[in-house]
Amino acid sequence: MDDGTEYSLKGDLKFRDVTVDPTTGSVILRIVFPNPKDILMPGMFVRALVQEGIHKNAILVPQETISRDPKGNPLALIVNAEGKVQSRQLIIDRAIGNKWLVSSGLQAGDRLIIEGIQKVKPGIPVKVVSYEKSEKLSGKIDNTAPPVKTK
Numbered sequence: 001m002d003d004g005t006e007y008s009l010k011g012d013l014k015f016r017d018v019t020v021d022p023t024t025g026s027v028i029l030r031i032v033f034p035n036p037k038d039i040l041m042p043g044m045f046v047r048a049l050v051q052e053g054i055h056k057n058a059i060l061v062p063q064e065t066i067s068r069d070p071k072g073n074p075l076a077l078i079v080n081a082e083g084k085v086q087s088r089q090l091i092i093d094r095a096i097g098n099k100w101l102v103s104s105g106l107q108a109g110d111r112l113i114i115e116g117i118q119k120v121k122p123g124i125p126v127k128v129v130s131y132e133k134s135e136k137l138s139g140k141i142d143n144t145a146p147p148v149k150t151k
Contacts, residue, residue, distance in 0.1 A: 001039070009034050013050060018094075059106045060099040065114045066090065074100070077120060079111040079128050087122045 001007060011033035020027050031048065033040060066074050074090040090105035106112065111128055113120065120126060 007033070007039070007046075055093065055101065055103055057103070057107075058093060059102045059108070060096060061102055061106070061112060062114060063095065063098055063100055065112060065117065066092070066100055067117060074105075076102075076106060077113040077117050077122070078106070079113065079126055082125075083128070084125050085113065085120045085122050 011031040013029060013031050015028075015030035017028035029048070029050065031050070061076065066076055069075055069089075074092050076088050076090055078086050078088055080086045088105050088110075090100075091103050093101040093103045095101070113126075114131060
């Protein structure tokens with residue numbers, strides 16, 4: 001509120017723009033609040049604490065592991081139970097840092113091909129090499145720029 005107090009009723013996030021204004025750092029959100037006392041007015045400027053929902057079955061994958069088909073649909077290459085490459089169409093929710101949030105198409109335990117995707121194609125047998133200790137598969141999101149070289 002204008003005096004710094006917190007509005008006590010919780011709202012529902014209905015819309016979130018995908019872009020951030022580079023000059024202000026602002027994003028456009030549409031949040032609908034109950035307003036029984038008509039305290040909130042259209043167009044009011046507010047500061048909000050937004051807690052987004054949790055995707056229980058979503059998986060974060062490195063962006064470089066995802067390719068696109070001719071129609072632009074996201075695809076991942078996995079190794080199936082027979083040890084052969086299989087292509088899976090995905091539903092990607094959004095980017096989080098340098099990873100994609102995949103909401104459908106992958107399941108826990110799927111063996112995702114993360115390197116050499118240009119060297120394989122669906123149906124060929126491959127040897128699986130574990131890559132579990134890599135930062136690529138950790139939950140860590142890399143938002144850092146590479147160091148600048150100085151003279």
